[in-house]
Amino acid sequence: MELLWKSHMKIHAMKLVYALLLVTLMSSKVTECRKGKIISTSFEYSALNCRAHSVSLKDFGGVGDGKTSNTKAFKSAISHLSQNASEGGSQLYVPAGKWLTGSFSLISHFTLYLHKDAVLLASQDINEWPVIKPLPSYGRGRDAAAGRHTSLIFGTNLTDVIVTGDNGTIDGQGSFWWQQFHNKKLKYTRPYLIELMFSDNIQISNLTLLDSPSWNIHPVYSSNIIIKGITIIAPIRSPNTDGINPDSCTNTKIEDCYIVSGDDCVAVKSGWDEYGIKFGWPTKQLVIRRLTCISPYSATIALGSEMSGGIQDVRAEDITAVHTESGIRIKTAVGRGGYVKDIYVKKMTMHTMKWAFWITGNYGSHADKNYNHSALPEIKNIHYRDMVADNVSMAGNLEGISNDPFTGICISNVTITMAAKAKKQPWTCNDIEGITSGVTPKPCDLLPEQGKENIRDCDFPSDYLPIDMLELKQCTYSI
Structure with missing residues (x-):
């Protein structure tokens, strides 16, 4: 036992x-x-395309201390990843940290992804900003007649390129450039934060952009573009810090963006005077939705002034403007040529505005003295409806061009509450033609109220543009 x-x-x-x-x-x-x-680190996001290969900037010597230049690290990583373009594409992951860098160029079938605590700091070493030729549709730089500095994030002749993140930050450290601009010391035009040229299938999303040297986002000569979930912030007196500038682009969607800037929140463009006329690339099929803008010295949405290649079929809805100089502004002049037509705006709310509606036919500001004085712009079929504005200094200032009236203006279901010290005459109109319906205060005589038997809302297309048909994929990665 x-x-x-x-x-x-x-x-x-x-x-x-x-x-x-x-x-x-x-x-x-x-x-x-x-x-x-x-x-x-695991993360996921919505994108036009997911990538088969992903690396971290740290793998190529990146140092996120806010002091060490990472320009070479970005260029090395992107050069290495270029070999994967035909093998499912590639992604460069920027982890948490402060990554000082000069300008670098992207590649096709590529995603640049910023961690939520990643900050790209634009270098203040001017040697890290190469100079390139002026845009052909402008003929010269915006700040100086010579060339222009390459944008911080740049690309040309690309297909399928994405710049996104978990609301990571791109800080342009723009005061360095603003001082040179004010002191007239610039030899070349200031860089932008993001510029993609001659490219197709672009996504720029879920980022915060701070203190750009000049324009923030500039797609130009490109198509099939989604710009979504972008926050842009710059001092309200910073020079030319436009938010988003689609320029000679087709099939573009701008959604869910918040912009505080020293210039127009969204500026739609297509080339300047004789250069834009010759180049002849319009901006068309543009959708703008759920935009919030604060810009006391500029417009919520500007059409022009560089519109010589034409602007057509712009659809804006669910727009909020707060303490902004103007709501929708059309800017043009004799010598621009081109056209702005088939513009549709609805569901816009404006608080504390100088002008609710502003059309300018004498903007001036020419590229040079060689513009064609016989090149008159065509402005027609402009539709505004379902708008509310309060604390407004002037309801509308609509000025066409003598012997070139702006036609087909329609304004319906708009209520404007004037400020305590508003202009005695709420509307000023010259050289325009159009109709109104249900607009308060009563518009000028050139915009007569429709008779009761003819009352209708101004048009807004019910169909969808091709950009709305693009479906994003859900991408998941581990680093």
Whole structure:
């Protein structure tokens, strides 16, 4: 019996040791798993395309201390990833940190992704900003007649390119450039934060852009563009810090953006005077939705003034303007040529405005003295409806061009509450033609109220543009 009992106890002890060993091994695996979760970073986002390959900027010597230049690291990483363009594309992940860098160029089938705590700091070393030729549709730089500095994030002749993140930040450190601009020391035009040229299938989303040297986002000569979930902030007196400027682009969607700037929040463009006329690339099929703008010295949405290649089929809705100089502004002049037509705006709310509606036919500001004085712009079929504005200094200032009236203006269902010290005459109109319906205060005589038997809302297209048909994919990565 005693021998049997000892044998039983030995087996029990072995089972206990085995069980303890198993628990220890399991605990070790759990610890390793937990460590793995700490070490690895998983993230997901919506994108036009997901990528088969992904690397971190740190893998190429990136240092996120806010002092070390990472220009070479960005260029090395992107050069390395270029070999994957035909093998499912690639992604460059920018982790948390402050990443000082000069200008760098993107590639096709590529995603630049910024962690929520990643900050790209634009270098203040002018040697890190190469100079390139002026845009052909402008003929010269905006700040200086010579060339222009390459944008911080740049690309040309690309297909399928994405700049996105978990609301990571791009800080242009613009005061360095603003001072040179004010002191008239610029030899070349200031850089933008993001510029993509001659490219197709572009996504720029879920980022915060701060203190750009000049314009923030500039797609130009491009198509099939989504700009979504962007926050743009710059001092309200910073020079030319336009928010988003689609320029000679087709099939573009701008959605869910918040912009505080020293210039127009969205500026739609297509080239300047004789250069834009010759180049001849219009901006068309543009959708703007759920935009919030604060810009006391500029417009919520500006059409022009560089519109010589033409602007057509712009649809804006659910727009909020707060303490902004004007709501929708059309800017043009003799010598521009081109056209602005088939513009549709509805569901706009404006608080504290200088002008609710502003059309300018004498904007001036020419590229040079060689513009064609016979090149008159065509402005027609401009539709505004379902708007409310309060604390407004002047309801509308609509000025066409003598012998070139702006026609087909329609304004319906608009209520404007004037400020305590508003202009005595709420509307000023010259060289325009149009109709109104249900507009308060009563518009000028050139915009007569429709008779009751003819009352209708101004048009707004019910169809969808091709850009709305693009479906984003859900991408998941681990770094």
